[in-house]
Amino acid sequence: MTETSSVYSMCGMCAVRCPIRVEVENGRVTWIEGSPHVPGIEGALCAKGSAGLAFEYDSERPQQPLIRDGARGSGKWRKATWDEALDYIVEKLNAVKTQYGAKAIALADRSGPFTDLTKSFLKAIGSPNYFDHDDSCAKNVNMACQSLFGYGRGEIGYDFANAKHIVLLGRNIFESLQVKEVNMVLDGMEKGAKLTYVDIRATVTASKADKFLTIRPGTDYAFLLALIHEILKGRLYDVEYVTRYCTGLTELEQFVQPYTPEWAEAETGIPAYEITALAHEVSAAKPHVIFHGGWMLSRYIDSFYCSRALYILNALMGSVESRGGLIIAKGPKDAGAKGLNSLGKNMPEVADKIVDAAMPNKSLGTGHMVNLLKAIRTGEPYPIKAFFAYRFDPIASFPDPEAHRQVFDNLDLLVAIDVNYSDTAWYADVILPEATYLERSNILITQKGPKPGFAMRRQAMQPRYDSKPAWEIFTLLAQRMGAGDHMPWESIEEIWEYQLEGTGVKIGDFDAKGSVGLAKNPIMMPRDDIKFTTASGKIELVSEKMAKAGFASFVQYVSPKKPAAGSFRLTFGRTAVHAHAQSQNNIYLNEIIGENTLWLNAGEAEKLGIKNGDRVEVSADGYSGTIKAYVTPYIHPEAVFMLHGYGNEIPLKTRSFKKGLRDNLFQKGLLETVDPVGGGVAYMEAMVSVKKAQGGAA
Secondary structure, eight states: OOEOOOEEEESSSSSSSSEEEEEEEEEEEEEEEEESSSSTTTOOOOOHHHTHHHHHOSSOOOOEEEOOOOOOTTTOOOEOOOHHHHHHHHHHHHHHHHOOOOEEEEEEESSSTTHHHHHHHHHTTTEEEEEESSGGGHHHHHHHHHHSSOOOGGEEEEEEGGGEEEEEESSTTTTSHHHHHHHHHHHHTTOOOEEEESBBBBOOOHHSSSSHHHOOOOOOOHHHHHHHHHHHHHTSOOOOHHHHHHEEEHHHHHHTTTOOHHHHHHHOOOOOOHHHHHHHHHHHHHHHEEEEOSHHHHHSHHHHHHHHHHHHHHHTOOOOOTTTTTEEOOOGGGTTTTOOOOTTSOOOSSSSSSGGGGOOOOOOSSSHHHHHHHHHHHHOOOOOOOEEEEEOOOOHHSOHHHHHHHHTTTOEEEEEEEOOOHHHTTTTSSSEEEETTOOOOOOOOEOOOOEEEEEEOOOSSOOOOSOHHHHHHHHHHHHTTTOTTTTTOOHHHHHHHHTTTTTSSGGGGGGTEEEEEEEOOOOOOOOOOOOOOOSSEEESSHHHHHHTTTTOOOOOOOOOOOOOOTEEEEEEEEOOOTTTSSSSTOOHHHHSSSSOEEEEEEHHHHHHHTTTEEEEEETTTTTEEEEEEEEEEEEETEEEEEEESSSOOOOTTTTTTTTSSOOGGOOOOTSOBBTTTTOOOOOGOOEEEEOOTTTOOO
16 A cells, blocks of 8 residues: 655755755655745756755665764774764764863854754763855855844845846856745746846856956955945935935045946956946836845955945945845744744853854954864864864865864864765764754744744654664763753754744644744834934944954955966856765756866966866866866956866766766865955956966867
8 A cells, every 4th residue: 555645844955055845755755846835946956956866765874873983084983883973983082072172162053944953962072163065165154244233134025026126146046045035036037137247257257247247356346335335425324314324425525536347347247337337227126225244245356345346336326225136144032933942052062162252363343264274273272172173174164174184183072974975974083974954853943034934844754774864862871971960952842842842833734834934924124213223223234243352344455366378266156056076976966067167267367278078187386186177258268167066086986986077176275365355265366377288089
């Protein structure tokens, strides 16, 4: 007899975590689709989400705990039971704790809505050292957003569906995508919204835009300063809004005076008339205007100020907390409801400070992964000797993987908890296999936005291999370390009951849709009473937070260096098909894009005697690799481009093994090249030389 059921959950094929409906037949997942109950999703999935079944039934992923049985990175492992692996880890952790204190234990993850678990685990064992991947992604954006509004990047949403003009600067929204966001943009465009896109190459987003402007690499800040100059010069901003809510307008006006569109044309290659025209177009559409603050704005050394300029433009348009603009996310309290209880709510506070709090010359805020790596390498301001990488792969995602391995050699213990054989896992002392997103339940999460609510990832099938969900892994570790009183959980249902206590929401309320809404209608602050959480309570064009940290709110533009003849600025990005470096081995996704290519400007290729499809040699700082050339007129001549995540060197991932080339291998020394204010890694300050490889003709 066939037994079928539907489970509402959330996808785990990338960090977006779209809501899904899963069909289960006799204990096996047979179908996955986007949730039909969520506007903007309505059954849709991207390519990655659609390949979830292929991932679930793939054997080329960790199947049981593994303990290193050779040199780090040698690929020599011995299979272990969970008791063996956990006991091994805890013995090492207790030794570190005895010699250096609990603060010598650190953990980093992908961040996101589930981090209450990992933060609470560290709190339970007495460590302050929680970090995430954001230095490689949106840390500059987050810090810039906070400096102006008090709110972080994650507390600001975009009302694309009701916008009249959307401006994207390098935000390739149709390829580095969220399904709901893409559909909202398309809805807005169908209702008449204009889309202006600025980038160094013609992406899929460029093909959808009303206007695409090619910009010289590294000159985004120049373009934005000139745009602000025109808006202020012509009083094209929302005067009433800016007068009510902004501080520092006079200082901004004085600062941007030299940055005319004519000046910016010489820097960016974008005609002055296009900058002037855009200023008037967005002004006519205000306040229903969106300047996207940036997704992964860890690009150039001035990316923090680029992101800050983008948010300033939103402020000038009066679009913050406006329909068709930027919406400040609302939580349960705003809906008159009680929030979820934190797992760490009743735990004692950790006495020690996070390791980068005492570092000199630090960026805004703390929790910068780059600073953690410095502490592991130097032992200053205190040693870090044990590190957990939970569903996070710093060796693959940060510059200079060999430098990372050398840093990790200073650890007494490196543990990877993942569903994949990541590069960091391959270098670890222990690999703990997490159950896949179809095989596990997670802690409940709060979804902030105009209509806040709670959401659940619910297990749809039993694990196919000897893996465990994260809640159980961290609970077992805490209990073995004597912190069981803080994490006494025996089941995920017990955790859910604790989280929901006092909210009036029951576990069964999630059965119908996988989520529970707390507001029927969008919650918006009155136009004349918007609350900002800065020191002044206003939008701080001149930031008190930055001033206290010793940073200027505005800095002079510095023209980026031009590459020498035969050399190019190395750039990289995403595709809608893959999620960073984690999906190239998926049997379906690998078939669609099995290896990356090097985008090369057609004019520059002709000078070098390179034709489309030729194999070319890419070199920088003593390292060389080969890759197929994709010759096109649709990339700026100073740049080359490749998709991130290829060149896997783990032989167990047979479909992607040594296919394509890794961008971060050429970013030598860039562990130290970070945005000085935002703390994001400046990936695109690397230059490479390109020539036809021997025997490389197509």
